[in-house]
Amino acid sequence: MAAVRSEQPAVVVQGVDMDFGTGAMAVKGASFALEPGRFLTILGPSGSGKTTLLRMIAGFQAPTRGEILIGGRPADAVAPHRRSIGMVFQKLALFPHMTVNANVAFPLKMRRHDPRTIPARVARYLDLVRLGGYGNRRIHELSGGQQQRVAIARALVFEPDLLLLDEPLAALDRKLREEMQLEFRRIQKELGVTTINVTHDQREALVVSDEIIVMDHGEIQQHTSPVDMYRSPANPFVASFIGVSSFLEGLSSPRGLMVNGVDCAGVAAGAILPGMPARGAIRAEQTRIGAAAEACDTVLEGRITDTIFEGERLMYFVDLPALGTGVRIYHHDPAEHAPFEKGATVSTGWNARDLLIFPAKDR
Numbered sequence: 001m002a003a004v005r006s007e008q009p010a011v012v013v014q015g016v017d018m019d020f021g022t023g024a025m026a027v028k029g030a031s032f033a034l035e036p037g038r039f040l041t042i043l044g045p046s047g048s049g050k051t052t053l054l055r056m057i058a059g060f061q062a063p064t065r066g067e068i069l070i071g072g073r074p075a076d077a078v079a080p081h082r083r084s085i086g087m088v089f090q091k092l093a094l095f096p097h098m099t100v101n102a103n104v105a106f107p108l109k110m111r112r113h114d115p116r117t118i119p120a121r122v123a124r125y126l127d128l129v130r131l132g133g134y135g136n137r138r139i140h141e142l143s144g145g146q147q148q149r150v151a152i153a154r155a156l157v158f159e160p161d162l163l164l165l166d167e168p169l170a171a172l173d174r175k176l177r178e179e180m181q182l183e184f185r186r187i188q189k190e191l192g193v194t195t196i197n198v199t200h201d202q203r204e205a206l207v208v209s210d211e212i213i214v215m216d217h218g219e220i221q222q223h224t225s226p227v228d229m230y231r232s233p234a235n236p237f238v239a240s241f242i243g244v245s246s247f248l249e250g251l252s253s254p255r256g257l258m259v260n261g262v263d264c265a266g267v268a269a270g271a272i273l274p275g276m277p278a279r280g281a282i283r284a285e286q287t288r289i290g291a292a293a294e295a296c297d298t299v300l301e302g303r304i305t306d307t308i309f310e311g312e313r314l315m316y317f318v319d320l321p322a323l324g325t326g327v328r329i330y331h332h333d334p335a336e337h338a339p340f341e342k343g344a345t346v347s348t349g350w351n352a353r354d355l356l357i358f359p360a361k362d363r
């Protein structure tokens, strides 16, 4: 019996809808399975249904339709306080006037662990989140990042089968958030706990996850690895949400995409026949400018309409009169190259493999 259970996915979501009766469904036909030990991030814009899906997995809300299994059992079959699920949310709900030790010990006391084993277990988990020695501090005596780590220790200390994270890093400043993303990854790998994380931060999703689900308007758009999500977006929505892409509208052609009478080199990214209305997506970092553009499969004359200095890179907005539209281009290493001035005429280009062509009906 135990052997059979260990081969089951940790989480199964099957045909799940959530209809709050407001007109648009919050979640529509969601289906996926997650294997034990994996780190999944659910990524999407505000209102896309991420939190609703996570709340159903936590068993806080029953789906209108469909089924959710945790370790092979329906999510709501187990009473909430008996579920083996650790959670960290943006609002931490730590007990502010209690010590760090007392906060982390709380779930163990609730679960009636032997009191003699609790201090050692608490100390082990504080070490794991690099807060060894902080046990006697009170929560309000800690920085935001330290409080976040107490919340992680408290969510993990009872060794749950599943860890659910709902934007736990959203309130932190950028530097601390990026540090904590790496911490999350380290701790999750060390413990091997199956984790589902919700965020609208695409960088976080790429950095921490084994797999990513992108949602829009309550529907799963794509479920794959970070590298595959970046390289092979399923539709223009995913291409625009992960990274910065420019879009070209036209008709598909044997070479790629006919835009305003110009045949642009590209590759089909969906089921598409020549002559069909199509939309090309090209990433800012794969579009070339100046001398680097000259050797590309498609080279066009462009005019710089705006430049934004972003520190480690420049973003150029370049108008392409031949296509009747413009593209955005990242230029890295700006200290190495003389930047192009606004109004300058520049060669602009890309290689065929970098212009992804989707049927125009895809969002």
Ligand SMILES: Nc1ncnc2c1ncn2[C@@H]1O[C@H](COP(=O)(O)OP(=O)(O)OP(=O)(O)O)[C@@H](O)[C@H]1O
Binding pocket: 020, 022, 025, 026, 044, 045, 046, 047, 048, 049, 050, 051, 052, 053, 200
């Ligand atoms: N209790 C509720 N009653 C009615 N509608 C709700 C309820 N909870 C969520 N919704 C609606 O369901 C949709 C999805 O909301 P949800 O909170 O899941 O989105 P989200 O992707 O987590 O967004 P955010 O990133 O802003 O938190 C939204 O349109 C929201 O207004």
